[in-house]
Amino acid sequence: MLTCGPDVFYGEKLGGDIVAGLTLITVPIGNLEDITIRAKNKLMECSTIVAEDTRVLKELLTRLEIDYSEKRIWAFHDHSEETSLQGMLKAMKEGEVHYVSDAGSPVISDPALPLVKLAIENSVDIQTLPGVNAPMAALELSGLPATPFHFHGFIGRDKGKLDQFISLMSYQYGTHIFFEGVSRIKKTMDHLSRELPEWDFAICRELTKTYQSVYRFKGSKWEKTKVDVVEKGEFVILAHNSQKKNTATGEVSKLAQEILAKGAKPKLLSKLLAEITGENSKEIYSKLDRR
Template identity: 45%
Template sequence: MDLGIAFIGTPIGDPEDISLKALNYLRRIELYFCEDTRRSKDLLIRLGIELSGRVFKSLHDHSGQAKVEELLSSARQGLVGYLSDAGSPLISDPAYPLVRACLENEIPFDFISGITAPIYALEKSGLAPLPFSFFGFLPREDAKIKDIFSHLAKGTSVFFEGVSRVEKTLSILAKTLPEASVVVARECTKTYETFYRFKAREFSKQEITYKGEFVLLVYNEKELNTMGAKTIDLAQEILSQGAKPKVLAKLLSEILGRNSKEIYQELGRN
């Protein structure tokens, strides 16, 4: 590719995880748009790539539309590289709106994939790899976190969590899904990489070092309790006989282990 944008996956910790294809692109490209120009420059230096003659421009989540237009304009004239801080530029990083902009403006683009924290943590966790879901960063509100944990489907769910929130989040998980199998992956591929494996109810016994970056993996064995067509038909029949929707929603909530407000809204749609 000689024209367009190369979205280049970079190591999440260990420089040796860079792919040969990524190295070839990094050596060819002279103009880079980066989530953090300092980190991108440091990466190239560690990879033995000269910075002389190369231009680095900032483009992150808080950049304005003018910066995006500058990227697109540059991509129309030649090959441009986009680098996030670490890992895939798309996964919990700023590239998604840029990909949409490429498609809308018919600008060629390519992804040079590499290591990503969610997949690496899943592979090394020892939890069932299929089915799995990746949620990105959890919300900050405790009630929203509990709601997400309460509605996890069967399989392995993967989350990012900030260092200041991990301990609180694990305590919420222990109360919400005590029998779930949990893996806390800390500092993936870095010097102090650590994997903690335990049942959620055993969280208080764990000696976790709360420093660095975290991936949280939760394996839930139970199927999510949903209202099938037959349940909905029976619920509608009960409502037609004069039952109060809120009372019925509360009853179904106790039976299914789901949020009563959510069930109430679902009954109103049928």
């Protein structure tokens, strides 16, 4: 039986030092109380912390009442040079390096991925101390189906890239999650609502903060919702595509027939197309021309 007490939670003891060459630490996205016990303890104990912006990190540590005067704090960001990467690798091999994002998960909106890849390529152990992040918080609040979902980060700024993004979403069944800046939120939604009037949308603003807001609407109702959207803070847009593409028509069907003509097994092909389109594999199998 699982118990919950000062030393046990969900059957696992709290604490217990987990040693890794690289530890990814997720921090709050707006509410300091969202810091996890594990994350706070590790930030207190560790000697080396890497961050995209050291000023943001020091402010966080100060608010958490963690003394950083004896800690090594390094900056690592998108423009870090190869020499910086090699320096990080040396540090990871010699001891523990802890990467902290400005907010949320290190690999979702901050440039931790190069460090993760570097660690994997050099057989350095990696650990994660998970916590709150904007895409999952938005998905929970949206009321939109959670399976499947697709996270896209920030989308293209110009109309051409936005049109390409809409085409991509139209082909992928499920809920799409992406970030947008305050200066573009309404312009982007104007375009999305025109192209996707029957889709269900949610806009989440200032997640976990005092003035958190969630707007839920159908694309065709955007103009009515638009007047209520406050253009301040950080935004996450969610768009749900409820339509599964028909594999019996269009380019997918043409490609399927070409693959069949080269000797592919229909059953295997139908399973592959089901993974891509979200349609039932048996329905796809029945539509394929197997002559």
